Amino acid sequence: MIGGTGYTGVELLRLLATHSAASLGVITSRSEAGTPVSDLYPSLRGSVDLNFTVPDATALAQCDVVFSATPNGIAMTHARDLLDQGVKLIDLAADFRIKDIPTWEHWYGMTHVCPDLVAGAVYGLPELNRSVIAQAKLVANPGCYPTATTLGLLPLFEGARGDDVALVDASTLVVDAKSGVTGAGRSAKVANLFSEVADSFKAYGAAGHRHHPEIWQNISSVTQQAVGLTFIPHLLPMLRGIHATIYADLLDSAQPLEAIHERFTNYYSNEPFVDILPLGQHPETRSVKSSNVCRIAIHKAVGSNKLVVLSVIDNLTKGAAGQAVQNMNIMFGLDETEGLSSPAIMP
Template identity: 40%
Template sequence: MSYKVGVIGAAGYAGAELVRLLLQHPEFDLTVITSNADAGTALADAYPAFAGASDLAFTTHDDPAVRECDLMFLAVPHTAAMSQVPALLDAGVTVVDLSADYRLSDKDVYEQWYGATHTSPELLATRSFGLPELFGEDIERAHALHEVGKPALVACAGCYPTATSLASAPAVRAGWTQGLVIVDAKSGVTGAGKGCSAKTHFCNADEDVQAYNVGRHRHTPEIEQILGKPGEVVFTPHLVPQKRGLLSTVYLQLTDEAADMSVEDMLECYHALYDGRPFVQVLPAGKLPRTASVVGTNVCQVGLAKNERTHTLVVIGAIDNLCKGAAGQGVQCANLVFGLDEKTGLSNVGMPV
């Protein structure tokens, strides 16, 4: 059985990545793609890589066809999702949202960090958080709704929170850490979206690394929510001169008891959580993740190291920001909601060169 699916906001980078994945998906039939700015433009004209793969053209966000789908992916900026999601759910359409609008459980926290009024806060209590490896029960709840013919809302985790949390959550949950969680993360330019700015202009981004939104990046409260560390995350993101890829290095101060543990012992705990999860690769002691190893995949590579002198655990997560950090994670969540193998239509083999 195939399901009719669509992508709202398909002309952006995350939206185009969704289109790439969905065109190769054996169970999801991509029937509608929307972009108000590109309405009437053929997909292959906007992205020549799709030449011969699809004859779809962009329509507007209010295309009635979106309400005829079984599943709709939203790849739109924050606040834009809120204008679409309630009506889609009312029409019986399951929604997988890549935006930030439904990630945070507390509407007041959302409004504080995003500077916008949340217009459907009642959905925050029923939405499922889309990070399957850490919030499996949420995805199971969404699947249960699908099984009885009801639509579900999945709010996918953001790119920085995904890499950061998959790397650090096992250590935090095991009670090995104390004090602040220090996050130093770096992302390729596609993480800034398709719109060009002075910061992302080639002449400014090439041959340069720069920190941005220091102390005020909106992914901070999401990381705190996932880790259960409110007010204890210091998050500094950086823009690096590459198209895709995200590396998050997290510094965790160990308790006296955990400080005596070896990296090998800690890795056993990581394997206990992630073994059987196809998209988290826990690297052996002495090996650390690289963005080049995960580009084009839905994989998060995780590696551990210890600074014995300062009793600090250094955990590193690497993902493709457009795949496991956005579109791939959305497809993974949708697979699970619709009762499919979570690997369906997704790759865990990177490009060797």
């Protein structure tokens, strides 16, 4: 692992600690080099015995796969070296998610140092790209909001091969998304203090958020329609969990909800980590806390022609570290659920 002092890192360590086929060789952090991992995270005392080390190319080159759990812009500086040495790379940041380089550079405010690698990177959403992930050397692990949103929308469009009939007007998508505070990371900012966010709620990034182009890219890949997407994120006074409330105009307002529900259920019938709730239910974020599952419910709105999709994930698990482990499992031909089968903790 490169990085690993943030919440995504500790979640990855938690999951790998009980993974039967993975063994953590090295974990790097410039700022914490020399510190036992379990000093920073006492929850891992007895489970993880490594110390953080300064990044060392030789040590990393001996791994089968490297997880990069660093801030945006770091993985792109390591990627070529690792790949050249035959090490597979799963980047949990955003460096390889967006295919259009100018778009990426606009939203992330930096110049991309290896655009050629972006072209070959595989967007690591197994429900969309499982077969190519299996062959991938470089996987761009999806963002948390895009994971919850894309899984909630996928069954509504023609699909990557255009086989299905689209059910909704892709130009009318509204995604009102809410995230727990761990999504904001572990850096020392006044805005993320307990006393600033507890017992309160707000929208943020209403003028534009980096996950907008990522969601747009995903949906555009499965529909011929022009995608019009409104995306507004909000900050929840809780630790883990993303809830995406998705609104879209039905193309056929007479379509019975039962038929749409059946389509969702069939679409995900072989997916180990997507659960379509019975009609009438509403998913709670706690129902996926610490698990790699995405739970989805669909409703028809009163007073309009809109379909409403409710999609929840744990931002640190299916929205980050769990999905990274799922991708690793696929890349190495392991059982896709290995290390990921514990039910959510409740409550």
